[in-house]
Amino acid sequence: MLNLITNQQMRMADAYTCENLKIPSVDLMEKAAIAFVKAFISYCNPEREVYIIVGKGNNGGDGLAIARLLHQTGFKNIKVYILEKFNSESNDFVINYERLKQTEVPILHCTALNDLPPTFDVAIDAILGSGFNRELDLFFTSIFKHINTNSNFIVSVDVPSGCNVDSFNYNSYNGIRAQLTISFQRPKFFFTLPESQMVTEDFEVVDIGLSQEYIQSITSEYLWVDKEAAKSLLPRRKKFTHKGTYGHVLVCAGSPHMRGASLLCAKAVLKTGAGLITLLTNSDFFPFVNVLAPELMTKNINQFKDINLEKFSSIAIGPGLGTDEKAKELVHYFLRQNTPLVLDADALNVLQLEDFPKNPHESLIITPHVNEFDRLFGQHESWYERLQTAKKSAEKLKIIIVLKNQYTYICTPNGKVFINSTGNPAMAQGGMGDALTGCIAALLARGLNPQEAAILGCFIHGYTGDKLAQHYEVVSPSLLIDNLPKSLLDISKVE
Template sequence: MKIFTAKQIYAADQFTLAEQNMNSYELMERASIQLFNWLHHRLKGAQVKIKLFCGIGNNGGDGLALARHLQEHGYNIEVIVVNYSKKRSPDFLANLERLKDRKIWPYFMNPDTGLPSIDSEEIVIDALFGIGLNRSPDKWVGQIIEHLNNSGAFVVSVDVPSGLFLDRAVENLKSVVKANYVLSFQFPKLVFFLPETGVFSNQWEILNIGLSQKYIEQTHASFELIGKNEVLSYYIPREKFSHKGTYGHSLILGGSYGKIGAVSLASRACITTGSGLVSAYVPQCGYIPLQSSLPEVMVLTDEGEKEILNISVKIEPDVIGMGIGMGTTEKTQKAFTEFLDSLKAPLVIDADGLNIISLNKSLLKKLPPKTILTPHPGELKRLLGAWADDFDKLEKAKQFSKTYDCILVLKDAHTIVIYDDQGYINTTGNPGMATAGSGDVLTGMITSLMAQRYEPVKAAIFGVYLHGRAADIAIEKLGYQALTATAIINGIGPAFTDLFNVPPMDAENTAKKE
């Protein structure tokens, strides 16, 4: 699913109006009906008090139109217009007149107006500002927003939490609505998925308002949201007449004294994800632990007893995943550098491999094209340097990717895969994944997919999706706190199976069609 900028969304509106021979008021009415249907389906006429806080632009117009539909269906409403400007949009004014025709008289708030009472049992509709906000709200409006946030009421934001910008960081955290639910028109917004701005959107849902499919299909978006439908097209099925060599030979390289577990997890994840052959390359202290615990994995050892000293690989793997548990001693750094000089196979680099590169940035020029780097935020900062905010981080990541022709997997609550100027935002995963070894598992999974001939960018995207989905399946029985890296590996098989599971309702509809 594409994630468009505010400018592109406005263009989609205009394209739709021309294509469907309609005016902006009619499009606003379509949006308000979708808002009403969502609320009505859940409230079913319940007489909970609904307070609609409306601005004087088009977002406020959506709120006024929603208020009309709620009133017509017998809901207990109160409309509050926050009069923050003398300039009002035509569609806001048109909906205001239609409210007055129905004897609904909004309460107008001005800078000298006291704050309205809000009960914690009420529902608040936030329709103050939409996607066009380009400056922080005035101080008195910020106080209203802070009042909403402190009320304890259930807050539903229209399109985007008021106070958020779509293309830059928040200037005043107290002047942004903290929404329990966001009803976003047609497209998700990038701010829903970034750590600094995502905290204002507890949950979100897309309301289809019928914008032009032609515009959506022909317009490029710099970011895409990745779910089951997107990755299903990546899946390469297994053929009947195939063998283990068909699905590639992966090498997992890393480990040091006390950190052999990282290689064990990555190797097990690698073979569980489908690599035909998996070899592990470790210092000598890792031989017995790996050989005895992973019978499916072949083990090669370095000359070093407790750390990697001189990488000498006698096999020719299809892909190498390296860096996990490796350590960053001077001798290991030297071995890593010399290995890159003679490298031919594609690479996935994580953990200490990234840290070694951060200590010697010239190594970046030695990486094969489309090497996949999988940093967590701390490792990313060591690679890129400090950033001002999440938007700056994404721009720096894109530039880094272009400069070194590499793929960045920015691990976070919503992991983002960056290649060149394109970003792919993952939808799977949960807080339980904040556990030791989770990143090692991801390294093994991506390495495995590359060995199976998935293109590097698709291997990264698909691997991230499956990793998160495996964890989502695991927590259904374990909960967040008990989730372990091993449990994530155990969820890989079910995550693959889940790609082809049809929800019960869809299965029923399919049966009816047949």
């Protein structure tokens, strides 16, 4: 897992790298510029007109180095605008300014808004950087408004100018509104919140050579889950194992009007590798289950109290279950058991906050979307506020809260928040949450602890969707479920 750190901590990592790895700061800036350019050229044709607007600090120095490197790469239509609103220049800015003057790239100086061109094809924002944390004056707000309004494509260097990524109040944001931010070394935690859309529509992270060991030594509440982390959690299949090795999952789901949800969840369990799956549902649905998913066993939902739960490794409950009195009775019954449990959808809709066990054995996972979460835990004005409630509630109740989002947050009883890096808008269809519930329940059955199962289940679910979105504009839950085994194999491969 990768620690997500604050701007101040990132500056400390920068200083540590320069001092302990004996790298001059201007050389580290060159590495950052090289990494930026490598990412940028995949978004932008060299024939386009590129305007690089820079300040006079280190973010501006990055911009000057980027201009020189883009010119060397084959971008010929480049102009650099230096904003003369600064009392001093950083040393690395001066060095890169002298380097850029040795090229044919035009350098223009801007003292007023009229000095900028009326329109921008591609605008690279290297004006203020991450260190700026004060109120914007009229000069900057007018410059930023002009760039925002008159640019076809805005790319920010590390952070959009005017954005303080360690603050989460953007009710009156006047900074750059980028289409893309190419960020250095680590994702900015703020970029995982939906509120960040007013600051940057998308972001990409590039490695600029800071000390990974130092960054990982910093205490952080937020951790980024990438493919390497997922691979470390996925148990490898070994010789002489059998269906019993990979656990038995009980899926309690489906009602006469929502039978498909039960199948989606159960098939996700199957495709994520559980050894045995029993679907607890209405008996009149059994013939359809036998045809549509012959690998599944079935039990009559009206006889749930007769089931010997000791034979099951995990239970998934909720998809399509309904919210009648029978559903309430069933959910409350399973909440009182000791088997690792995943609650989703209607299993959450029939509960109140006071219904959760006071001293659970930390094997309860709930997977709410925003409306389900707010119904249980109260209305929230922002996603940051909502996440803080989820974090505190996971600690208080000793449960795992999987708060579903573009970047899903896995909140754990130990106060950590694991942020899933996978998933995309092509997956925005009903039933996708049912599939996620199945993924997590299967991984519980395969022997992962609740925290590991939630982290890996979210990653695999989103990773499969990301792979499919390269070929499909819409990724249905059924298509995703069928491709889960490919993702498991891909993640498990030794590189």
